[in-house]
Amino acid sequence: MTLSNHRLPHDEFARIRAEVLAQWPTGADVDFAEAVAYQRAIPDARRLPLRLAAAAREGTTLVQPRAGVALVDDLVDLLRYLEKEGEADLLPTTIDSYTRQNAYDDAAKGIEESRAQGRSLLNGFPAVNHGVAACRRVNESVGVPVQVRHGTPDARLLAEISYAGGFTGFEGGGISYNIPYAKKVPLEKTLADWQYVDRLTGIYEEQGVSLDREPFGPLTGTLVPPCISHAVAVLESLLAAEQGVRHLSVGYGQCGNLVQDIAAIRSLRLVTEEYLDRFGYRDVTVSTVFHQWMGGFPQDEAKAFGVIGWGAAAAALSGATKVIVKTPHEAFGVPTREANAAGLRATKQLVVMLCDQKSTETAEVRAESDRIVAETRCILDRVAQLGEGDLAVGTVRAFASGVLDVPFAPSRFNAGKVLPARDDRGAVRLLEPGALPFTKELLDFHRSCMEGRARHEKREVGFQMVIDDIYAVSKGRLVGRPR
Amino acid sequence: MTLSNHRLPHDEFARIRAEVLAQWPTGADVDFAEAVAYQRAIPDARRLPLRLAAAAREGTTLVQPRAGVALVDDLVDLLRYLEKEGEADLLPTTIDSYTRQNAYDDAAKGIEESRAQGRSLLNGFPAVNHGVAACRRVNESVGVPVQVRHGTPDARLLAEISYAGGFTGFEGGGISYNIPYAKKVPLEKTLADWQYVDRLTGIYEEQGVSLDREPFGPLTGTLVPPCISHAVAVLESLLAAEQGVRHLSVGYGQCGNLVQDIAAIRSLRLVTEEYLDRFGYRDVTVSTVFHQWMGGFPQDEAKAFGVIGWGAAAAALSGATKVIVKTPHEAFGVPTREANAAGLRATKQLVVMLCDQKSTETAEVRAESDRIVAETRCILDRVAQLGEGDLAVGTVRAFASGVLDVPFAPSRFNAGKVLPARDDRGAVRLLEPGALPFTKELLDFHRSCMEGRARHEKREVGFQMVIDDIYAVSKGRLVGRPR
Amino acid sequence: MDDRKNEQEPRKVVLGVIGADVHAVGNRILEYSFRNAGFEVENLGVMVSQEEFIAAAIETAADAILVSSLYGHGEIDCRGLRGRCVEAGIGRILLYVGGNLVVGKTPFAEVERRFREMGFDRVYPPGTLPETGIADLRCDLGGPGGAA
């Protein structure tokens, strides 16, 4: 089959499904009809799309942690703790890195070792190894929606087990879970594999089971300019909608400049809705996800709280539907449940305190938002052009030619020509635009931003700025000034 | 002597001085000439006005804690710790509540009991009891400027000992350390007593010793509208300048609405400079002080970190010269040094991270700032009128008539007619303007703010809103919505 | 002394913030809340001495003295209050105390013990809502639902 952006035909889907469910013994436990019945019986309070829709209506920002450990009982304890002591509105199940590589044998070893040593040796929950019944136990143990968060290029089996296991949301996409999360997996392969995941989501929807699909917004989490992550989010949304997905959450990783962050969430909602509409997907709901600072964190816990607070404040002022929360342990390792809950409560305090101060319509924000939309359109329209109307094909060609290019991504299918750096007020701009298909006006804008900073810092525009910016937040700054 | 706003004549000052220094045995150790020599020898790094001027030039926001314990050695340890582990740019010595009441006998008991029990039973440092030499030891133990922070209606002896003891900054004023800090001390008395403190500062200035004087901005710390605290700050600045004070830091307690907070610092600087200029005080420097949220705090430490982070962010965005920092123990008691340093580091991370994003010139901020200036002028001009040109006399008459009126103040010389409450976006407005001499336009504005909130909340404008607002932050909100 | 008054007659309390403490906000809310709950409140405001509390309690024939202390010197300021009540002939009056009673964040059980030893009938941790004190007072005074 060659890749194209069309709904997977039923028989093709069925053929793949047989293969997928055979990839690991636990696949045998997935029975679609039974799973639909199970999903339908899930109370509204635990259904992610409903909770997001309610938040959007009320104008509140929901709070969600990252969390996952090797063993089922421990995960249940952890999630209950985060719900109760962390006041989490939404819960996650973060999947371990072996499962993300479909290395279920390694995951099995990790489970065994974790049992033996009495501590989690895996950085997440190996949901495939544990299987459908275990996932259901996890979901039934809590009172709020649980979403699977991972970073898996081929997440087909994981999606099957997750949905049958009662999760009502599934993160990822053929671009966002490939380029930042893989080294040599071709985009053709991940785009096709995520068509499967989206089609699976679609057939649940057709049975009256609403599920949330969330492209992973922050990508590499490191100085990603909004237009690049927006373009990816919109493409994955369009590809998902084609497969019948009805509930999309599009995300963005905080850059740290308040005007840019608010404008990013504003423009992300607008541009996603614009393209869904333009491509004829009319009955899709869109919510927005704000990720607190995704780059390197300060080691000191009090300073980390500062960064977390700033992320919470920006999320609230931007009016994002939910915020994904960091913890004071971020610079060290997977957090203890106490540290995780502390990050959540600090965030909760601020998103609730600031819910009445959304600032999406100031002159500064509108101007920045308009520019982000313009940049994103430049990229998306060229992708469509490159694909001769087919967005899946266009995506592959766009990455090959650097029209889509994610800074610092490990994938060899990513051009890696774009270099971002901060301007003098800390907004992320382009130091080296690579092959991004911007208008001259936009290119000039970015150049003048960098020159303004260089003048202020009395040094040349150059790679040292990028390095300084990468370290900056962990060293207590936003703009990496020369020392 | 009847009160009037004129520089204290030399002989009058000398007469009072003899009395003041005799109030407690340690007063005998103050030798002005020797103290001037000592002060002159203090290195620049420990001179508060110089440090503030440098920060203003560089556009950075300095970080300062509150801290004070009963015993000298413990205070030295504490301040060193906050300098090193808290990364404090400026240090305080917070004075205990007995000293603030000139109850030096009680303070002496507190010192003894603290020695006996091995823990501080006083809520601050009894500087008068410890005397000049001890204060010098404190100052010499650290590398940054140390300011005395207290709340003392009659601080004449404390000021003498502080300046001779090497402190280079002294907080307070005849209004701001009376109305929120006393019950039945007449304003005539505190205004006169602070003329003495200011004159003392002035004569040090005349000897080439620069000292910082800081009117206490937040007053009762509880829903104080900016125009009221600004009016007090400007009056105390004018009264101080008349006595020869040359370095003024004017303060403001965070209200929590970002636009209002930024506008408050902007307008505070503008209106202070405007009036100093108007009354002919031309060689006075003005810096601004942003107090992180001064009302009731949430008990949970993670949530407290959230509130602290928001204060740090607002301080940085407002471009305040320094920020006074709260701690995660705020809701409970005087913090441990660890908790104090944690509040400082969380704040430091954000003020440095956000130093390039000052937002004082947006349309929203300018409009709010203009209104605060207009309100403050209404009050100040009426004070001048009531005093028939004498601002000291005017101040007394203004409080008597409610033209100046501090919400929730304990003083019986405060009218207590004004009732503040938040508008629908959390800015502090006037629910009951009392006798504030506002124009009709301004009164209408406040009324319509309250009506807007009432409509949204579907309840009447009333005292219940005030109560709900007082509890709000400690319960995780800013606007106290009905439950 | 008659501890059991007519149920209809409003119960009287003396309210104030002890010592050199000027924290006025909680005091205002307590006054408002106890009044709203039907008590007769003699509010002495802030900076109240032990003598003033006792004099007001005698003068109003109060059922209880509600002491607040926020600023950290509560431990020193409250010592001997029960003894002075006994001396003044109102030894059995209810004594409640609340606020931030000691210097620094301290385990509340420890704080409660110290103040109970000083003769307080009820001791409240930081952040207590007026409702809690009202319910307890009703109970201690044998109001609706409470034991005599």
Added chain:
Amino acid sequence: MDDRKNEQEPRKVVLGVIGADVHAVGNRILEYSFRNAGFEVENLGVMVSQEEFIAAAIETAADAILVSSLYGHGEIDCRGLRGRCVEAGIGRILLYVGGNLVVGKTPFAEVERRFREMGFDRVYPPGTLPETGIADLRCDLGGPGGAA
């Protein structure tokens, strides 16, 4: 084997992120910094297996293998690397490891002990700057100012 090369000849290092780990940012900076410091760097990027590290070290006759592990599985991924080096005939090669080596915030002394026991010559805590590794490597290789 000749461990002491001509001082002028650039020293060679193999660099990479081990296991299923995709954290690419630190790796880029390490490459850039070690190059700038005069080393010849063979950067294998992310997701590098033990076998790939050893093959590259043999092929380039490297002086050291610099292993990064950020994602928490470092403990599992690094086990046996020294043994495989011995088997492959480069048993004395310098092995450095850094990053976020274990799952969760752990006292570093404990982490260092575990990785030293696995045969690593130097173990670095989270947040180590490239300069530290460069200085140590110069020292271990007997460069300027270091012992041979």
